Amino acid sequence: MRAxxxxxxxxxxxxxxxxxxxxxxxxxxxxxxTVSSLVADLLEAGVVTESGTVRGGERGRPGVAxxxxxxxxxxxxxxxxxxxxxxCVVDLTRTVRLRRVRRADNRNSDPGRILEELRDLVKDxxxxxxxGGLRLIGAALAVPGTVEGGVLRSAPHLGWRDVxxxxxxxxxxxxxxxxxxxxxxxxxxxxREPDFLYVSGEIGIGAGLVVEGAVFRGTFGLAGExxxxxxxxxxxxxxxxxxxxxxxxAGQDAxxxxxxxxxxxxxxxxxxxxxxxxACERAGRALGxxxxxxxxxxxxxxxxxxxxFAPLFRWLEGPVSEGLRARLGQMRGxxxxxxVSGTGGDAAVLGAAGLIIQQILAEPAQMLGL
Amino acid sequence: MRAxxxxxxxxxxxxxxxxxxxxxxxxxxxxxxTVSSLVADLLEAGVVTESGTVRGGERGRPGVAxxxxxxxxxxxxxxxxxxxxxxCVVDLTRTVRLRRVRRADNRNSDPGRILEELRDLVKDxxxxxxxGGLRLIGAALAVPGTVEGGVLRSAPHLGWRDVxxxxxxxxxxxxxxxxxxxxxxxxxxxxREPDFLYVSGEIGIGAGLVVEGAVFRGTFGLAGExxxxxxxxxxxxxxxxxxxxxxxxAGQDAxxxxxxxxxxxxxxxxxxxxxxxxACERAGRALGxxxxxxxxxxxxxxxxxxxxFAPLFRWLEGPVSEGLRARLGQMRGxxxxxxVSGTGGDAAVLGAAGLIIQQILAEPAQMLGL
Numbered sequence: 001m002r003a004x005x006x007x008x009x010x011x012x013x014x015x016x017x018x019x020x021x022x023x024x025x026x027x028x029x030x031x032x033x034t035v036s037s038l039v040a041d042l043l044e045a046g047v048v049t050e051s052g053t054v055r056g057g058e059r060g061r062p063g064v065a066x067x068x069x070x071x072x073x074x075x076x077x078x079x080x081x082x083x084x085x086x087x088c089v090v091d092l093t094r095t096v097r098l099r100r101v102r103r104a105d106n107r108n109s110d111p112g113r114i115l116e117e118l119r120d121l122v123k124d125x126x127x128x129x130x131x132g133g134l135r136l137i138g139a140a141l142a143v144p145g146t147v148e149g150g151v152l153r154s155a156p157h158l159g160w161r162d163v164x165x166x167x168x169x170x171x172x173x174x175x176x177x178x179x180x181x182x183x184x185x186x187x188x189x190x191x192r193e194p195d196f197l198y199v200s201g202e203i204g205i206g207a208g209l210v211v212e213g214a215v216f217r218g219t220f221g222l223a224g225e226x227x228x229x230x231x232x233x234x235x236x237x238x239x240x241x242x243x244x245x246x247x248x249x250a251g252q253d254a255x256x257x258x259x260x261x262x263x264x265x266x267x268x269x270x271x272x273x274x275x276x277x278x279a280c281e282r283a284g285r286a287l288g289x290x291x292x293x294x295x296x297x298x299x300x301x302x303x304x305x306x307x308x309f310a311p312l313f314r315w316l317e318g319p320v321s322e323g324l325r326a327r328l329g330q331m332r333g334x335x336x337x338x339x340v341s342g343t344g345g346d347a348a349v350l351g352a353a354g355l356i357i358q359q360i361l362a363e364p365a366q367m368l369g370l
Numbered sequence: 371m372r373a374x375x376x377x378x379x380x381x382x383x384x385x386x387x388x389x390x391x392x393x394x395x396x397x398x399x400x401x402x403x404t405v406s407s408l409v410a411d412l413l414e415a416g417v418v419t420e421s422g423t424v425r426g427g428e429r430g431r432p433g434v435a436x437x438x439x440x441x442x443x444x445x446x447x448x449x450x451x452x453x454x455x456x457x458c459v460v461d462l463t464r465t466v467r468l469r470r471v472r473r474a475d476n477r478n479s480d481p482g483r484i485l486e487e488l489r490d491l492v493k494d495x496x497x498x499x500x501x502g503g504l505r506l507i508g509a510a511l512a513v514p515g516t517v518e519g520g521v522l523r524s525a526p527h528l529g530w531r532d533v534x535x536x537x538x539x540x541x542x543x544x545x546x547x548x549x550x551x552x553x554x555x556x557x558x559x560x561x562r563e564p565d566f567l568y569v570s571g572e573i574g575i576g577a578g579l580v581v582e583g584a585v586f587r588g589t590f591g592l593a594g595e596x597x598x599x600x601x602x603x604x605x606x607x608x609x610x611x612x613x614x615x616x617x618x619x620a621g622q623d624a625x626x627x628x629x630x631x632x633x634x635x636x637x638x639x640x641x642x643x644x645x646x647x648x649a650c651e652r653a654g655r656a657l658g659x660x661x662x663x664x665x666x667x668x669x670x671x672x673x674x675x676x677x678x679f680a681p682l683f684r685w686l687e688g689p690v691s692e693g694l695r696a697r698l699g700q701m702r703g704x705x706x707x708x709x710v711s712g713t714g715g716d717a718a719v720l721g722a723a724g725l726i727i728q729q730i731l732a733e734p735a736q737m738l739g740l
Contacts, residue, residue, distance in 0.1 A: 211589055221669070233659045242697035289603045299593035326612070328612070
């Protein structure tokens, strides 16, 4: 009961801003004594802070304001991707306090070695966060593959299968697909709209559907594999074993061809290079087909293009929108809006940290040992 | 508070079978006096009944058993489909008490005329249910189209757009897509598994995803339009305006060709007719492609083929399973199981009635005016 009340008080402060103790009692229906005792615990744990005065309570008398504290409690976001490792620290107010990226080539890598490198990155970031007075409460890891029951089941581009990521950190730990976490990153650090399909363009292509602020995960947590939606049933073989998947036409390798980076591709596109424009046009048309199927099945509020699709949005927008309009037109007055992600390449690692912040706000007693 | 307690007591009886009043008090944490008063109201409304004795309460003394009553409270399920109107009455124990089907040709029809016919059917069925001592508490209508905010937005095969179905019955009323309601029908009257994708083969093709016993509806209630998932991006034009949609290859019209009914098609298939076998093979291959995309995006527990796909299951199973295995194999150890629906052609109308029963069980005070 005390655990539940702690969560209720914290949720009230989180959703509606600073409150006096009297106003908290009024809003939550708890007694002033109970509220004072709960607030004392939250202050002690560094979850809330006292700052200035606000009008509060029935009679509107000014009192000391209790607000969410960004000074002490924080979460660690981690990401293993094909060509980098990343970490970030986000405080309870969802302010990003640290970001670190280490370039790497993780294709067809040894999981043990990469996890050792990640452990090293965690050590550095943890030391830096603690030096800044932050206490890390939990960590979440984004991976470019399917996750089932806490196990990385298959990450074809890493060449990993059935990897159990244990003892990475001595903290409560979550692991999830990078597209799901990037969708949460977009929700909390990007446009903050509650309903959208986040499309993550990387070497692989994933998607995370957010409905009313929650990620849709399907039955086994494997939903949103947009990269393997069939675009051409007898098309080229995909590394998943299927044929004509979206990834074959619009994955990073298909877009870049011989080019070394997305920056190079953008430069070519800007100079009007015919081959680069053709690759983007082809990727955009394939995205239009796959997203038509996705809209019919998932019914997203809007479509957000992220990852490498963000810097390429200028060139992808036309063919994708045209495909959606032509194919969806009669079924839905207008197709969902197509927009560019507001989070840049950091969406997944930020979403990972945000997931832990969400857990702390939802279950402070359990997460903080109160 | 009383409304919530009525729901708690009813849920306990519904989920765990007959209870004595003492056992109900023990299970729910309510006082015996409160439980007795709540049970009196439920008895009065005909929601529960007293029958025999069971052991109950802490000391295990036998007492009068209170159980769900199928004798009084019931729900009306309705369906408008392309070639029939249907109605059914289901009692609180989810026993089907009445079913009525009227053949009709509703293609490109006048909504006003069809709704008038349905109103007539409602009158007959209501009279018959009331003559049997049943009290209808609410009604739900299944339609072959997309529903948004209680309005039938688009039913291309009926030729209806933006039809507001008002004053059909003088009861609490719901309207939903036939595939969603058929999925609920499969959940409550078919295999009763909590996780599956119900595929509704009719003149159109729809799908209803059930995860942990709840239908996934997407952002605007338009999810599950499997019939318009793209199978061949430059295939034949579909009546939705798109190209190469699943419906073009596996809808009833594509399967039947010149034949008059599914029965005729089954007879041809049984006699080894080459053209019929080819049509089924083609439909099965297209279903395999569209369901691959659906599995990647929706992550269903299993796939249930219903509607006209049920009598054709023998011929569809091979090409569909083969397509799923070949395309999904490396991403998921085994593809979701492919099974035939256990509800026959009645799934949608039964699910419609079941939806109202679910509402009564969840909110007895509100639905029954207690």
